[in-house]
Amino acid sequence: RTRVRRLQSPNVLATLEGAAPDGRSGAVIVTAHYDHYGLGAKVAGDSIYNGAVDNASGVATLLAVAHGLARAPARPRRSVLFLATTAHEAGMHGAATYAAAPPIPLARTAAVIDVEQANLWGATRDVVLLGASLSTLGDALTAAATAAGLSIGQDPDGSAGRFFRSSPFPLAQAGVPAVSVRSGVEYVDQPPDWGTDQHQRYYAERYHQPADQVRAEFDYTGALQQARFLGRLAWNLAQDSTYASWLPGSEFRAAGQRLRGQRQNR
Numbered sequence: 001r002t003r004v005r006r007l008q009s010p011n012v013l014a015t016l017e018g019a020a021p022d023g024r025s026g027a028v029i030v031t032a033h034y035d036h037y038g039l040g041a042k043v044a045g046d047s048i049y050n051g052a053v054d055n056a057s058g059v060a061t062l063l064a065v066a067h068g069l070a071r072a073p074a075r076p077r078r079s080v081l082f083l084a085t086t087a088h089e090a091g092m093h094g095a096a097t098y099a100a101a102p103p104i105p106l107a108r109t110a111a112v113i114d115v116e117q118a119n120l121w122g123a124t125r126d127v128v129l130l131g132a133s134l135s136t137l138g139d140a141l142t143a144a145a146t147a148a149g150l151s152i153g154q155d156p157d158g159s160a161g162r163f164f165r166s167s168p169f170p171l172a173q174a175g176v177p178a179v180s181v182r183s184g185v186e187y188v189d190q191p192p193d194w195g196t197d198q199h200q201r202y203y204a205e206r207y208h209q210p211a212d213q214v215r216a217e218f219d220y221t222g223a224l225q226q227a228r229f230l231g232r233l234a235w236n237l238a239q240d241s242t243y244a245s246w247l248p249g250s251e252f253r254a255a256g257q258r259l260r261g262q263r264q265n266r
Contacts, residue, residue, distance in 0.1 A: 009035065009086040009087055009094070010086060011083060011084065011085050011086055011094045011097065011098055012034065012083075012084040012086075013081060013082070013083050013084075013098075013103070014066060014081070014082045015027075015079055015080070015081050015082075015103075016066070016069055016070055016075065016076075016079060016080040016081075016082070017075065017079050018075060018076055018077055018078040018079035018080070018238065019074070019075040019076065019077055020077050020078065025077050025078045025108075025241060026078050026079075026104065026108035026109060026110050026243070027078055027079040027080065027081050027104045027108060027109055027110065027238075028078055028079075028080050028081070028109075028110050028111050028112075028113070028234055028237045028238045029080075029081045029082075029083055029109060029111070029112045029113070029168075029171070029176075030062060030065055030066070030080065030081070030082050030083070030112075030113045030114075030115070030230065030234050031062070031083045031084070031085060031095070031112060031113070031114045031115070031167045031168055032055055032058035032059045032061065032062040032083075032084055032085075032114065032115050032116070032167065033055050033058070033059075033084070033085045033086070033088030033089075033092075033094065033095075033116075033167045034055065034056075034059045034084040034085070034086065035051075035085075035086045035087055035088055035089055035090075035094070036049055036050070036051030036054070036055070036056075036089060037049035037051070037089060037208065040210075042210075043209055043210050043211070044210070044211075046210035046211075047210065048210055049208070049209070049210055049212070050210065050212055050213040050214075051212055052212050052213045052214050052215075053117050053118070053120060053202065053206070053207075053212050054116070054117050054207060054208070054212060055088075055116060055117055057117055057118035057120060057223065058115045058116055058117050058118055059084055060118060060223075061115045061118045061223060061226060061227050061230065062082055062084060062115060063082075064227040064231075065082070065227055065230045065231045065234060066080075066082040068227070068231045069231060069234065069235060072235070076235055076238035076239050077238060077239050077240070077241065078110060078237070078238040078239070078240075079104065079238070080234055080238050081103075081104065083098060085098065085167055088167055089208075092165075092167065092169055092170055095167050095168065095169070095170040095171060096170040098170075098171070099170045099171050099173075099174045105262070106171070106174050106175060106176055106259055107259040107260075107262035107263045108263070109171075109176045110177075110237055110238075110240065110242075110243050110244065111137055111140075111176065111177050111178065111179075111237050111244055112168040112171045112172070112176050112177070112178035112179075113168075113178075113179060113181065113230060113233060113234055113237075114166050114167045114168045114178065114179065114180040114181065115180075115181050115226070115230060116162075116166055116167065116180050116181070116182060117182065117183065118183075118222070118223040118226060118227075119183035119184070119222030119223055119225070119226050120218040120219060120220065120222065120223060121183065121187060121195065121198050121199075121219055121222055122187050122188065122190070122219040122221055122222045123187070123188045123219075123221045123222050123225050124150070124153075124183065124184030124185070124186055124187050124188065124195065124222060124225070125149075125150065125151060125184065125186040125187075125188060126150055126151045126152065126153030126184035126185065126186045127145055127148075127150045127151075127152065127153060127181065127182075127183070127184045127226070127229060128152075128153045128154070128155050128181075128182040128183065128184055128185065129141050129145075129152060129179050129180070129181060129182070130155060130162055130163035130166060130179065130180040130181075130182060131163040131166075131168075131172070131178055131179045131180060132152065132179050133247075134163075134177075134246060134247060134250045134252065135177035135178075135179075135244050135245060135246045135247055135250065135252075135256075136177070136244045136245050136247065137177050137178075137179055137244045140233065140236055140237055140240070140244070141179060141233065143236065144229060144232045144233040144236055145229065147232060148225070148228060148229045148232060150184065150225075150229065151184075151186075153184045153185055153186060154185075155182070162180070162182075163180055166180035167180070168180060172252050173252065173255060174255055174259075175246075175252060175255030175256040175257075175258055175259040176256070176259070177243075177244040177245065177246060177252075177256065181226065181229070181230060183195070183199070183222060183226070185199070187222075243260070243263070245257075245260065
């Protein structure tokens with residue numbers, strides 16, 4: 001027997017208007033997904049799937065970046081859109097809906113920066129950037145990381161294809177260069193494998209489970225470090241006047257070239 005329910009859930013969008021007078025400089029999007037599973041099968045007597053790390057922590061980081069940029073003494077050249085998407089866990093439907101009807105044309109969207117989860121384990125010496133090697137965003141990412149005193153770390157789960165399951169994937173498919181920011185793995189004052197072990201334990205014990213809830217041992221110094229990096233990156237991209245592009249060999253390159261053609265024809 002099958003029961004089908006149809007639900008409606010909104011994306012939530014806020015815009016920091018850019019200073020460019022003609023609006024043609026475009027926009028940068030910062031994303032996080034705010035949905036989770038709500039109530040589900042009980043695990044150890046608990047049926048509330050809180051989603052504290054995945055991805056309430058990412059939304060909190062998104063709001064912190066929005067708050068910081070909104071308080072800047074000047075506005076950036078481009079607009080910055082802060083997009084909290086819904087229905088991510090059901091198949092990234094919120095991001096796909098945005099991509100189908102964006103308030104600012106995708107051809108005028110310079111980049112998408114996603115924060116999938118905040119780093120709640122402590123300060124790191126590196127940051128992991130999924131999708132960074134696929135586009136010319138790599139230069140801007142490296143500059144922002146260097147300014148924050150961070151190196152670019154390797155994804156410890158490189159074979160899992162996590163970029164293709166991240167919030168900006170539908171926008172990447174539509175041609176907009178995108179990156180998903182994840183916690184680094186080299187934790188300050190911890191043994192070399194400590195970070196990888198913490199992440200593996202989270203995914204094994206709490207990911208998509210009722211146990212993903214706020215914990216007393218959360219260390220918010222890493223989240224603050226991450227928010228500062230994201231804010232610096234978003235600001236730098238919003239101050240730029242150029243558009244990143246997908247590199248040869250990327251499966252998103254053809255879609256990106258179509259967007260480039262739309263810009264040139266306007």
